[in-house]
Amino acid sequence: MNKSLEFDELEQVYELIADAIDCAGQESEVLFLSKLCITLAHRVGDLQLVEDAIHIASDGQCTAHKAAPCPGNEKRGGTP
Amino acid sequence: MRPAGKQPLQSLYFDYPLFEFRQPPELHGGDMQHPVVIAGAGPVGLTAALALAQQGVASVVVEKKDTVNDGSRAICVSRHSFETLQQLGAVAAFLDKALGWTRGRCYYRDQLIHRLEMPHSEDERFLPMYNIQQQYIEQFLIDKTADYPDLIELRWQSEVSELKNSADGVSLGINTPEGSYSLRGNYLLAADGARSTVRELLGLRLQGDNLPGNYVIADVRMAHEFPTERRSFFESSGNPDATVLVHRQPDNIWRVDWQILPGDDPDDAVRENNVRERVAAILAMIGHEGEWELEWWSIYTANTLCLDNYRHGRVLFIGDSGHIVPIFGVRGLNNGIADAVNAAWKLACVLKRLAPASLLDSYSPERRGATIDVLRNAGKSSRFMTPPTRGYALMRKAVLELALTQEFTRPFADPRQVQPYNYEDSPLTTPEAGAGEFTSGPAPGAPLHNCRLDEDDYLLDHIGHSFTVLYFSIEARPSSELAALFAQLYQLDPACCILRITGAADQVNEDDVLVDASGRISRAYDAIAGTVYLVRPDRYVAGRWKSANPEEILAALRRALGGSKP
Numbered sequence: 001m002n003k004s005l006e007f008d009e010l011e012q013v014y015e016l017i018a019d020a021i022d023c024a025g026q027e028s029e030v031l032f033l034s035k036l037c038i039t040l041a042h043r044v045g046d047l048q049l050v051e052d053a054i055h056i057a058s059d060g061q062c063t064a065h066k067a068a069p070c071p072g073n074e075k076r077g078g079t080p
Numbered sequence: 081m082r083p084a085g086k087q088p089l090q091s092l093y094f095d096y097p098l099f100e101f102r103q104p105p106e107l108h109g110g111d112m113q114h115p116v117v118i119a120g121a122g123p124v125g126l127t128a129a130l131a132l133a134q135q136g137v138a139s140v141v142v143e144k145k146d147t148v149n150d151g152s153r154a155i156c157v158s159r160h161s162f163e164t165l166q167q168l169g170a171v172a173a174f175l176d177k178a179l180g181w182t183r184g185r186c187y188y189r190d191q192l193i194h195r196l197e198m199p200h201s202e203d204e205r206f207l208p209m210y211n212i213q214q215q216y217i218e219q220f221l222i223d224k225t226a227d228y229p230d231l232i233e234l235r236w237q238s239e240v241s242e243l244k245n246s247a248d249g250v251s252l253g254i255n256t257p258e259g260s261y262s263l264r265g266n267y268l269l270a271a272d273g274a275r276s277t278v279r280e281l282l283g284l285r286l287q288g289d290n291l292p293g294n295y296v297i298a299d300v301r302m303a304h305e306f307p308t309e310r311r312s313f314f315e316s317s318g319n320p321d322a323t324v325l326v327h328r329q330p331d332n333i334w335r336v337d338w339q340i341l342p343g344d345d346p347d348d349a350v351r352e353n354n355v356r357e358r359v360a361a362i363l364a365m366i367g368h369e370g371e372w373e374l375e376w377w378s379i380y381t382a383n384t385l386c387l388d389n390y391r392h393g394r395v396l397f398i399g400d401s402g403h404i405v406p407i408f409g410v411r412g413l414n415n416g417i418a419d420a421v422n423a424a425w426k427l428a429c430v431l432k433r434l435a436p437a438s439l440l441d442s443y444s445p446e447r448r449g450a451t452i453d454v455l456r457n458a459g460k461s462s463r464f465m466t467p468p469t470r471g472y473a474l475m476r477k478a479v480l481e482l483a484l485t486q487e488f489t490r491p492f493a494d495p496r497q498v499q500p501y502n503y504e505d506s507p508l509t510t511p512e513a514g515a516g517e518f519t520s521g522p523a524p525g526a527p528l529h530n531c532r533l534d535e536d537d538y539l540l541d542h543i544g545h546s547f548t549v550l551y552f553s554i555e556a557r558p559s560s561e562l563a564a565l566f567a568q569l570y571q572l573d574p575a576c577c578i579l580r581i582t583g584a585a586d587q588v589n590e591d592d593v594l595v596d597a598s599g600r601i602s603r604a605y606d607a608i609a610g611t612v613y614l615v616r617p618d619r620y621v622a623g624r625w626k627s628a629n630p631e632e633i634l635a636a637l638r639r640a641l642g643g644s645k646p
């Protein structure tokens with residue numbers, strides 16, 4: 001089972017990501033974050049955990065299948 | 081569209097036939113009710129006519145045009161469709177012309193990130209995919225209709241313009257160069273394509289989405305050496321913004337597709353000088369330095385649309401008239417062909433009074449199920465090929481960049497090519513009695529697998545045109561119990577083909593016996609002496625039994641013929 005990081009590990013991750021965002025530069029930071037997300041999701045290996053994380057990170061605004069669709073996303077909702 | 085100065089049908093490689101209008105009896109007051117009328121002589125309507133004729137059912141095909149499809153549309157035809165063409169006795173011409181393939185390459189920023197390998201083995205007679213232009217497909221099917229002069233009547237320059245769909249038949253208004261007439265049939269197969277008149281006349285609408293994102297599709301002729309493979313390019317140096325696809329076709333014709341970016345004007349994109357410029361850049365990127373000629377081009381928008389119901393009384397929708405799917409994954413024509421054979425065998429059984437009309441109720445759930453499955457996959461591929469929003473574009477870039485070094489995102493680049501649909505949940509399918517009895521082989525609802533028997537000899541070469549019973553036995557004579565069963569099966573379906581599969585090599589001379597000396601079929605079908613597979617006319621397994629149980633087999637055939645559940 002997956003366990004959460006200890007707080008001091010989380011602190012390290014915080015700084016690692018901050019440095020990596022700076023390293024990527026403003027042009028590429030969004031792309032970097034997207035790559036990071038999908039890599040982490042792949043490693044986590046638990047769809048539910050990932051869905052929950054998306055829910056948390058988007059303040060419950062944009063979770064696929066669960067919340068009201070985001071603009072641009074509603075096209076996927078209808079039939080079929 | 082063709083280059084400036086060319087006539088509409090002036091092709092670099094294809095001589096368009098001109099089909100004349102011939103006066104039908106109805107134009108002189110003749111009044112007859114045809115068993116089946118087919119609207120549209122596209123690939124799907126023609127396949128339906130051939131499948132009906134093979135079952136001895138006559139049809140009249142009305143087509144508004146006087147020639148085959150103009151310009152190139154479908155090019156990729158799947159193995160499953162080739163197996164259908166084989167069953168229809170039409171595959172030879174296709175094999176002569178088409179270019180078969182099994183592989184693809186996907187490039188991101190000029191680096192190879194994914195090698196597509198489609199499933200293939202020596203048990204297959206046909207390759208996973210073949211490229212052939214739609215006009216050849218139609219031409220070869222039309223040629224084949226000549227084998228059935230009494231059963232297939234092609235009426236060119238005949239446009240459906242009115243329709244009455246009543247409880248005992250359909251009545252159509254047909255416009256021709258020499259006046260209008262009314263044409264009656266017991267059933268109508270609407271094979272009149274994406275802009276179906278029949279659909280409109282019945283007041284029906286396709287439901288679903290027009291996906292954002294357009295492609296320009298161009299065919300060029302050039303002498304270019306590269307194997308027949310699907311090549312896709314994302315963010316290539318020659319065309320950094322647009323996704324590009326390259327396919328080889330017969331006659332030195334190459335299909336080049338490129339994406340039009342959201343901000344670009346589609347009208348601009350299809351202007352000849354712009355098309356030439358893009359093609360030149362793409363050809364430079366793939367390393368083609370020689371001459372090339374532009375044959376034809378068009379613009380394409382991905383749609384995922386279908387009717388809520390494919391059957392309306394005596395009208396069945398087959399092919400693009402009932403569903404429009406994105407081209408990525410090459411499903412339009414391949415699924416249309418599957419619609420045609422599904423509708424044809426059911427209509428044939430109903431018209432020959434082997435089955436109640438309620439058999440036709442299964443057409444829509446089976447084939448609409450296939451469409452929904454296609455839409456699910458095709459929607460995914462389209463969202464990858466033409467990302468609809470910034471979010472999709474970003475995620476695509478993320479997985480493509482990762483794919484340069486990481487294996488786990490490479491499958492995103494897979495085109496999800498068409499797979500035959502499974503009818504496991506169909507009311508016609510009898511589920512296995514004992515779960516887990518079989519560990520391999522096609523389960524009820526799946527299409528038959530091919531199996532190599534010998535040089536140029538495969539299992540599917542021996543399948544019948546109607547129902548087929550595969551029974552595994554070394555006994556030259558069936559037991560009296562089985563003999564009684566076979567007699568009853570023949571009563572239910574006089575055209576059914578009972579094929580005995582034996583390991584004993586001394587029984588080669590009977591034509592209803594397949595010698596499986598190496599035990600290959602038995603292994604592939606997980607069969608023992610006494611195993612039976614009941615196969616529908618469209619090669620789908622209706623039921624299977626590890627050891628034959630006559631009562632259950634009979635009940636399964638009744639069920640596959642639309643009878644009530646046992």
Ligand SMILES: Cc1cc2nc3c(=O)[nH]c(=O)nc-3n(C[C@H](O)[C@H](O)[C@H](O)COP(=O)(O)OP(=O)(O)OC[C@H]3O[C@@H](n4cnc5c(N)ncnc54)[C@H](O)[C@@H]3O)c2cc1C
Nearest residue numbers: 120122124144154155156240272273277399400412413414
């Ligand atoms: C650019 C492009 C590329 C494609 N590539 C592929 C591919 O690689 N693989 C694949 O599987 N699919 C592909 N498709 C889809 C494929 O072309 C279609 O799914 C296929 O042609 C459908 O066949 P059909 O017989 O249902 O319709 P159509 O081919 O459209 O034929 C319908 C026929 O009905 C006739 N008709 C229309 N109205 C009337 C009327 N009122 N009266 C009489 N006749 C009428 C028309 O003239 C036409 O001949 C592609 C499509 C496009 C546009």
